[in-house]
Amino acid sequence: MKTQTSLTQKRPRKFAVLALTLAALGLGFGSAHAAATNPADLNIKVTVSAAESVIINGSGSTSTTTVWSAGTPNSASASTATVTNNASGITERWELSTVSQSSGVNSGNSSDGWTNANSTATTLGLDQFAIQSVFGSSNTVASGCPNVSSTDWNQSFAPALTTTPLTYASVVSSTAAFADTSLNANGAYNPDCTNGSASGCNNDGDMFVNDSRALCWRLLGPSSVSASDDQNLQIIVTANVP
Numbered sequence: 001m002k003t004q005t006s007l008t009q010k011r012p013r014k015f016a017v018l019a020l021t022l023a024a025l026g027l028g029f030g031s032a033h034a035a036a037t038n039p040a041d042l043n044i045k046v047t048v049s050a051a052e053s054v055i056i057n058g059s060g061s062t063s064t065t066t067v068w069s070a071g072t073p074n075s076a077s078a079s080t081a082t083v084t085n086n087a088s089g090i091t092e093r094w095e096l097s098t099v100s101q102s103s104g105v106n107s108g109n110s111s112d113g114w115t116n117a118n119s120t121a122t123t124l125g126l127d128q129f130a131i132q133s134v135f136g137s138s139n140t141v142a143s144g145c146p147n148v149s150s151t152d153w154n155q156s157f158a159p160a161l162t163t164t165p166l167t168y169a170s171v172v173s174s175t176a177a178f179a180d181t182s183l184n185a186n187g188a189y190n191p192d193c194t195n196g197s198a199s200g201c202n203n204d205g206d207m208f209v210n211d212s213r214a215l216c217w218r219l220l221g222p223s224s225v226s227a228s229d230d231q232n233l234q235i236i237v238t239a240n241v242p
Contacts, residue, residue: 079141094239099236132160134146140183191204
């Protein structure tokens with residue numbers, strides 16, 4: 001009976017790549033009916049049990065508060081949040097996104113929510129919002145997050161978040177951003193892997209198990225509102241396999 005050595009992965013293309021690699025290493029199919037073999041192979045199938053996971057401040061869901069008023073519509077995080085790869089043994093990449101519309105907390109009616117303007121303009125229209133977010137060294141808490149008027153928020157690494165996730169990486173592109181070069185207090189503002197050349201790295205943006213980064217944000221609020229409901233906004237951190 002023929003057996004095969006492979007590493008089970010979620011994605012078919014990953015499996016195909018690994019299967020070809022193992023075959024190239026000589027751990028391929030042996031013939032049980034060969035008249036004579038030398039050497040003989042024992043094929044061992046390894047089933048990988050690992051899943052990506054990410055937490056913020058030690059939890060899958062955490063909250064913070066800020067105040068909006070017509071006089072001060074914009075605000076920024078007073079302290080950092082800590083994002084950690086708490087996966088069971090798997091390297092992952094982080095993506096940031098947000099909602100298209102907030103929800104009015106008091107009424108529970110989404111029609112009372114603000115609409116994402118997808119803008120970094122500091123003056124927005126009626127019932128509009130925008131959120132920016134950046135990563136920095138896990139020791140950023142020592143120096144704090146950029147204030148609401150910091151030039152960090154004007155940089156290409158701090159785009160407005162949308163419902164389309166963008167990857168945390170060292171090189172800014174149409175699909176990646178968020179590494180704040182000024183948040184380097186006693187540590188790296190970049191992800192663990194920046195160019196794929198380091199040991200254990202596959203891609204720019206790889207984060208190793210148990211490693212953390214600080215997360216900072218800026219909220220751009222509306223110039224005026226149509227209802228006095230509290231608003232629930234989200235920064236969504238998604239972990240994906242590199």
